[in-house]
Structure formats: structure tokens, C-alpha cells
Amino acid sequence: MGFPHQSHSRETTVLSKYFGDADARTLAGWKKRGGYKALEKALDMQPADIVNVVKESGLRGRGGAGFPTGLKWSFMKPGDGKPHYLCCNADESEPGTFKDRELMRWTPHALVEGCAIAAYAIGAETAYIYIRGEFTEPLYWMEKAVKEAYDARIIGKNAMGSGKRIDVYVHKGAGAYICGEETALMESLEGRRGNPRIKPPFPAVSGVFGMPTTINNVETLIAAAPILLNGADWYKKMSLSNPKSTGTKLYSVCGNIQRPGTYEVVMGFPFKEFLYDLCGGPLHGRKFKAVIPGGASVPIQNMEEAEATLMDYEGFVAQGSMLGSGGVIVIDDAQPMVTVIARIARFFAHESCAQCTQCREGTAWTTKILERIRDGEGTMEDLDTLLDIAEQMTGKTICVLSDSCAVPVVSGIKKFRGEFEALIQGRRFHPVTAAVA
Amino acid sequence: MAGEKMVSLTIEGRPVSVAEGTTILEAAKTAGILIPHYCYHPGLPIAGVCRMCLVEVEKAPKLAPSCATTVAEGQVVHVYSEKSLDARKGVLEMLLINHPLDCPICDQSGECELQDYTYQEGREDSRYREPKRFNPAEDFGGDVIYVPNRCILCTRCVRFMEDVAHEPTLNVSERGDRALIGKFEGKDLTHPWAANVVDLCPVGALLSKDFLNKARAWELDRTPSICPNCTQGCNVIMETRENQIVRMRPRANENVNAFFMCDWGRLNYRWMNEKNRIEHPMVRRDGTLSTTTWEAAISGAASVLNGKKVFVVASPMLSNESLFLLSELMQGGSGVFRVAEGEEAPLAGVEDLALRRERAANVYGAEKLGFQRTTDLLSGLGRDDVLLIAGEDLVGVDASAVSRASDVIVISSVLADAANRASVVLPIANFSEEEGTVTNLRGRVQRFTQARQAPGDTRPSWLVLGDLLGAMGKQTSFFLPSEVFARLASVNKSFAGLNYDTLGFKGLPLVDAPPTSPKSQIAVGAA
16 A cells, blocks of 8 residues: 555555554454464465465566566475575665565564465475664564564464474664675675675575575565465466566655655556556656666666556566666656766665675776766766776676666666766756756 | 596687586686686685676676686687677776776786786776775784785685685775775784785785885796795795895695695795805814815715714705715714704695694605604714714704714804814705705605705705715716606615606605695685
């Protein structure tokens, strides 16, 4: 629902139904709303059958990459004699994204349940919820929920009397963006500096403590419960455009828009209606100029692209961007694009783990050039240099942080080159009227 | 190795066949292609962070880091394709944007991989127009200084301390372009093997205090040798400038020292440069030693030795060749030696590698060649024996015992006080000035070669001893140390079958040496 606003009639609230409902946070309240029924059902099923249902449902990773969840779970080979681990990536640090925060704040038991179901499905006895260090309130609710679940013997050495052991631990990060990258998260979880690992080996072969590990986003895990309860077909049918994108998706909307908040719509929902109708359109007297639809690391869309987008994995790609984490950042005509892009680049430069040369040096260099252009000290050659650095930063490093820094620069220069040139040529940016793109 | 599955691939058009699991970078080496790299080092776990070794692999979506990518059957690898060259050019430019470009005052200049690869593949100019990052130099303790401005964050030093020395001391502090190598709270690079980080550093970021501002790399002459400072026998390169040893660095040998050497051995080279040498042969005339010709000195010594039992006090720094010739001189007498001792200091991450307790090069060779190890050097000296002092300085030995000898002959580089009764003094080259072999504690025979010119009329010990034997009527005519070694190999069955050609510069074990395995490769990859 469009939390903190009233739910919009065109939303489909599966995961966000109880946002703002304080009673749903408690175990009793959650059970009253049908909580832990899916886990009960799951524990009566064979793990392989759960994986099949999730596969069948078409659920894809909600953290950004959109990898089919069932397929990921099926990589965990039962009976390999090794301990398996489940990681829940709750290190939601992508700028502009706060959907997992709301999920954990309002429905912490949903995540405990999702973790327990997934852990059982992949043959893991241990699930780690790696939660972002800054998320003090979600941490409070998660720890409380885990304790309640342990006390009620829903999880623990005999989860819901099934004889299965499912332990859930909540681990607090220390505030690094890069720890949202799955292998860096694992390094951090193991107590080391959160540096991404070289892949292969992938987590399913060697993850936490060198053991087979599945790592899923909060939203993905929470979605598993309603899928089990209502069936794969129910979930699969929630698709308005491409059948490869199914179910509902949470979007956290922020920026220059009437009603920022967390919204849940079915895959394939028209982005134009989403922005103008659900979110209330631009602020008074302003016009939308650009949208970053999936967190700071996806390409910037101009309004022409955004308004033509159908909101699913394929739909955003078709219009020059990506679904990403669903963190919609709306930029209106009062904002100078160069400032926006320079700020994004500064974020990545600050958060680079410093392992790979291109990322360590490239993100900082990019930031310095952008800030120079912003301050009116740029040259036309700087734009070529920026694009060339971006090329060097793309597809050449261990993880995609450096690619993520290059993305807004390349898409920004491509789509809003006029604003860059105006600053370089000494024309001051005039708010609202300067929408040169 | 036998039984290993082989994988065939093509690198730069050359067919290569290597064992399964080999990385592209190592496979390329077998084809004679050195893929530029910084963070990769065969003695360290793979980090894959410098991104310098990116190569194009056909059908792969992205450029592959060749240090972290294993070979696959039928792979076609392009090291010098436009895409790979462009990526490496990009890395080089980025590595240099914050680099001070202070090569003219940098010790690494001339042996710097950043310099080399930039000349080889880099841009001629930089597009960087912003202020450079600056961090002050820092004393890392031990022999090491850190100059962060030159650092490329390859993390070789961090991995050495953590994964090889097993004493985590260094880390990457900070993030982004603020990152630099830091020390853990309260730690210093005082580990006995810590100075290896200076060799491992591919640029001028970690410098040796001992070598600081001493020489330019291109002024140095480099000689393959063996570290004489303990029985491990680490393979080294002795580097000299104007006939002075200015630095010793490890030379890779997977059977002895992998890629490393200890700080104590590394820094203990000054004794080889010392100037207090005997430079001319001397004989005693009218109660005093006076300079003479080699011919007169050798024949004088021969006449002293002839028909006498000889008690040899030898130095365990002498080569197998010289000790063998000394043993031929004993004529029914005996030979002893003593060893300076210190604390053993192992390098935890490499099997059977340590700074050994016994601080001399050829303790095991001396034992093999019949010399008795003792702490009381002169106790075995019989009345009327000739005392032959070979390379031993007799420091701390009671000189009064010397009087038991009927005569004293000194074959040495320096004249010991206790030996001032000598009737003949034959000056010999020290370890760095001659060629020969030594036997390490695992029975490995290894060659060392001449790094410096010996002073004055000084001659190599094997030559002097060979001439002496000849003057005593024994059949010898040695023109090369290899000929002495050949004789040794023909009479001593431990050395049977060995010769200088087969020894090469990595050595071979004695026939009866216990089997050893090559130093196990450091575990590949973090997980």
C-alpha cells in the first residue's frame, strides 16, 4: 500500500497489506492475520516440492538482479554432506530504496516465516538475516519477532514440532553500502572487512563459511509464504505484461513527487499511471524531468522513456533502464541534473571497497570531474573523459559497484547532455526553465 | 605431474597444454607470455583486485582476470587484442592518477612494475586534471617504510603477513580512493620475515630502510648466490655496486625458500664487504710475518705440513670443495668446526622454511666431509700436530692451547689474534668472492657464484688448497671449482653423480639425503 498514505485502489497489496497496522507486528497479531500457516504447510511438504512451487510461480529476485528464485534454490544439492546456509539480504542500502525497511518494520514475522520456509526448502538449518546497520527500528522489530518465534517454538531445534531444526539469527551490519553485495555480505557476516569475493565460486557452491549458501532479498523471501498458501498459479496470474515477470512488486518512491511512499503493484503496471495517479504526479507548478526507477545504480530515464514503461523486469529494460530494487527516484525540472549525477557519483566513490583499481580510482575521478563541471569549471573534453572512464569502469571489476557509478554518468550525459554543455559554456542553471533535454 | 588431467588451449595463437586447474596467467607463462599483473604473486593467495591481467577469452562475455580464471579445454585467449590492451591501458592510467610520478627520487625506479608496464602498454599522457591525493610516508617498523602516495593497493603485503607469515599486521584502511595500507593497532613489521613485503611490493610504496637511497637499480650487478647466514640455504641474488654488496634479495626456489628469505639473513651482508682483510700471502721470517709471493708461501706451507698429522679448524662457511680439499690435507689428523647459534624463526605459511638455529652456510657439508662439530675447537689438537686454521676467526678461543701445535698455518680472509703464531698465512676469498657449493640442512647441494672481486693477492680457497696439495706431491691440477667438485663426487658416494651442470642454480639433493617435497603452494583463492 502507498504507505504512509492511504492504499490506492489500483494497488495490489499482498506483502504490504499490514503496513501501518501495529498489531501485525506481534506474534499473536500476525497469527490472527494468517501468519505461519504457510510455514506449517511447508513443513508438511517435501523440500523439493516447495522449490518446484516457487519455480512454477515465476518468482524472481527482488533485490535487483531478478534471478529466478526457485532456480536459485534448486542449486542447493540435498545430501551433499555439508551444512547449508540461508542468508537474507536485509542490507537495503541502494539509494532511494526503503521497501525492505517497511516490510521489516511492519511485518517482521513475515520475514521470519519466509526465512524458515526457504531454509527448510534448501536444506539449511541456519538462516542469517543480515540487516543494515542504520536500520535501528527494523532491527528492533526483527529481533523481537525472532525471539517471539523462538519462544513459541515456531523456529528452533524443533520448528513447529516438525523435528526440523531452523535457527534464525539477526546480524547487524556496520554501515557499508557494499555489504549489500552478496559475497561482501558473507565476508562481513564472517567477521571480515566487507569486500566482494571473486566469482566463481558462486555462493551455492561456496558461500558463508565456505559452505553452500542461498542468499535472497527480504521481499523475495516474504513472497514465498503467500505463494505456498495460494499456489503458483495464483501468483503467476499476477502479470499484466510479460509472463516472465509475475506477482507483485514493492516500489519505494521518493524525490520530487506529491505522495512519496511504498507502493505495491502487479508486474507490468503502467509506469505513467503509477507516477501520475498512484503517486499523485509532480509537485505544484513543476514538471517531471527524469526518473531513476530502480535505485541509484540503474540508468536514468527521461520522461519519454518513463511514461512508456510497463513496470516489470523486461519493461524497464525495454525503456533504457532496469527494475533494480524498485527504488524510484523522481527528479523534476527544478533540479540540475549535473548536481544530481555528481551526488550519486560521490556516493559510489565514498562506498567503493577499494579493491579493484577501476572502481577505487574511477569513482573518485568521475566525482571530481562532475563536481568541477557542476561548479562551472568543466570543459567539453571532460565529457569524453567521463564517458571513457565509465567504459573502463564497466564490466571489468569483481562486483558491479563501479558499473553502478558509471551507469548514471553515461545515461545522464546521453539523455541530458544539454545541461552539461550549458554549465561548461558558462550558462547558469535556471531552475524549472532549464529543462533542456 | 603424472596422472593429472591436461587441458589444451590457445594463448596468443600458441598451443598450450597445462594441468587442469592452472590459471590462464600461469599457462601463458609456459607459452613465453608474461601477462602484466600486480596483485598476483605465485607465493600468495589470489586476490584478483588490480584488474591489470585482464585478457580476452573468446566467447566469454567479459574480459577475464587471467590470475583468477582457470584454463578450459579449447579456450582461445588474446592477451594483446585491442580490448585487452585498452582495459590494461585504462588500469594503468587510473593507477597513475594519484601517483606522484616521483621516479627520479624513488628507490624502486628501474625495477618498478608500474614503470615497466606503463612504458610497455600505458598512455603517454594523463587526462587527470584534479589535485592528487596525498598521504605522508610512514615508518612501518622493522626494515620497512611505507610511501602511500606510490601505493597501488595490490595487497600483496597484506596477504603475505596474513597468509604466509600468519601474523596479520597490515590491512587496507579506509575505502574508495582514500584507501591505504595501514597497520593494526599496536603492531609493527617486526616479524622475522617481514621485510619480504619490500620485495613483494611491485612499486616503490614499501621500501627497505637499509637500502634507502643507497643505489639506483640500474647501477647494480646481480649475482646468483646462496645466503650464507644459516643452514636453510635460501637462494639469493647478491647485488653489488662498485664491488660492495648493497642488498641481498631472495631468488625463487620451490625446494628451499619458495620466494622468500628472512630479515636476519637479508641484512647480514656487511661482513662480506669488510676491509680488515689479509691481502697478501705471508711467511714468518726472523720472528715476524712478512709479505711474500704465492709460490714461496705455498711451498713454505707444504714443507710445514709434509709428513705431519694435521689438525684442521675449519669454518662452516667454507664450500664443499674447500672442505673436501682440507680433508685431503689431514694426513691422519682430524678436522673440527664450530657453529654460531641463534634463535630459530620459521615462516609459518611455508613448509620447512625457517631462519635456522645454526648460523652458517655449510654445517651439513662439513659433517658429510668428515669434520666434527664441537664447541671447544682446540681440545682435540694433539701435541706436535700442525694446526691448520681455515677461515675460522678463533674469537673467544683460549690462545694458549695453540702452543701445543708444532706449527700453525692460517688459510683465511682475516688474521685472528689467536693465530699470530702462524708460520704461513694464505689469504683466501670470502663467501661472496669465490665460487663453490654448499650443502643445506636437508642435504641439498647448491651452487653460489662470485659477486665481488677479492682484494689484493687473495685467491679462492679451493685454488689455494689445490695448489697446496700439489706442492705436497699429491696429484692435483684444478683450474675450476667444478673440477674440485667432480673429484669430490668421484670419491664421496654421498655426492656421486652430481656435477655443476646438473646442479644448475637450483641445486640437487645428496644421494643419501632424506626425501623432501617441494614447498607446498599457498592455498589458491580465499575459498
